[in-house]
Amino acid sequence: MHIICSDLEGVFIPEIWINVAEKTGINDLRLTTRDISDYDVLMQKRLSILDEHNLKLKDIQDVIATIDPLDGALEFLDELRASHQLIVVSDTFVEFAGPLMEKLRRPTLFCNSLEVAPDGRIAGYRLRQEDGKKKTTLALQGLNYHVIAFGDSYNDISMLQTADAAFLFRPPDNVIEQFPEFPVTRTYAEVKQEIDRGLDTIARTACPN
Numbered sequence: 001m002h003i004i005c006s007d008l009e010g011v012f013i014p015e016i017w018i019n020v021a022e023k024t025g026i027n028d029l030r031l032t033t034r035d036i037s038d039y040d041v042l043m044q045k046r047l048s049i050l051d052e053h054n055l056k057l058k059d060i061q062d063v064i065a066t067i068d069p070l071d072g073a074l075e076f077l078d079e080l081r082a083s084h085q086l087i088v089v090s091d092t093f094v095e096f097a098g099p100l101m102e103k104l105r106r107p108t109l110f111c112n113s114l115e116v117a118p119d120g121r122i123a124g125y126r127l128r129q130e131d132g133k134k135k136t137t138l139a140l141q142g143l144n145y146h147v148i149a150f151g152d153s154y155n156d157i158s159m160l161q162t163a164d165a166a167f168l169f170r171p172p173d174n175v176i177e178q179f180p181e182f183p184v185t186r187t188y189a190e191v192k193q194e195i196d197r198g199l200d201t202i203a204r205t206a207c208p209n
Contacts, residue, residue: 002202003140004080004195005133005159007151008090008109010034011169012073013100016064016092017046023063026053034172037154039091043125056120057095065099076188077104084195087140089133091155093125110136133159148198150191164205165198167191 009015009032021029028049036042050056080086090097090111097111110132115124129135137147137159149156149163152171160166160182167183168175169191176184185191 001144002146002148002164002199003085003087005087005089005137005140005147005149005163007153007156007169008088008092008097008100008111010152011070011150012077012088012104013069014067016060016067016096019067020060020063023066024053024055024059033091033153033155034175039155047122047124050122057114057116057122058120060096060122061099064096067100069100069103072188074104076191077107080192080195081107087136089136089159091133131158134162137162146202148195148202150185150194165194165201167194167198 006012015032015034017029017032021027026049029046031042031045033039033042036045050060077086086107088107088109090109092111093114094111095114095116097109101107101109110128112128112132113126114122115126117123133151133156137149140147141162141164146164147162149159149166150169151157151160152169152175154175156168157175157179160168160179167185168179169185171184183194185194
């Protein structure tokens with residue numbers, strides 16, 4: 001049996017923080033895990049910027065309410081879930097994800113949570129686990145599932161390296177250059193092709209001639 005694990009932002013929805021940057025005019029909020037590999041460094045920078053500009057959780061949620069799935073994402077998700085089990089493994093937060101999950105017809109989502117002060121200020125964040133994407137993959141393999149994984153950013157790499165088959169989806173050039181071992185896809189049709197190739201590879205490995 002197999003399970004497909006995917007990232008959320010950049011795969012099925014636009015990057016949340018880039019949308020916040022565009023709405024607020026704060027260019028430094030455009031930085032994402034496509035740019036900075038250390039997630040804590042990135043989040044501490046974001047929290048500092050939010051405090052500096054007195055932005056609260058509701059300000060972020062108001063932007064998220066305006067975000068729609070990427071073109072073709074919902075149709076692709078529906079097609080994928082008709083024949084495969086899918087888990088979206090993301091470094092986003094429960095407090096952000098609700099409206100987005102509704103628009104994607106609520107796929108299974110593993111993500112993190114925020115620490116929110118009484119005045120609505122985002123005071124910190126809590127990872128469900130360190131390196132949670134990799135550990136999700138390992139846990140599923142421990143249940144005798146084969147995992148096919150795809151994502152677009154630095155924070156997806158350990159998941160891809162651990163999976164039985166893996167590839168990148170619309171990654172930036174810096175990620176492609178540093179991890180040339182992963183095939184690169186640009187369209188959902190190409191994603192489907194890579195999933196099929198992964199299934200073929202897993203089948204050959206499980207049943208060698």
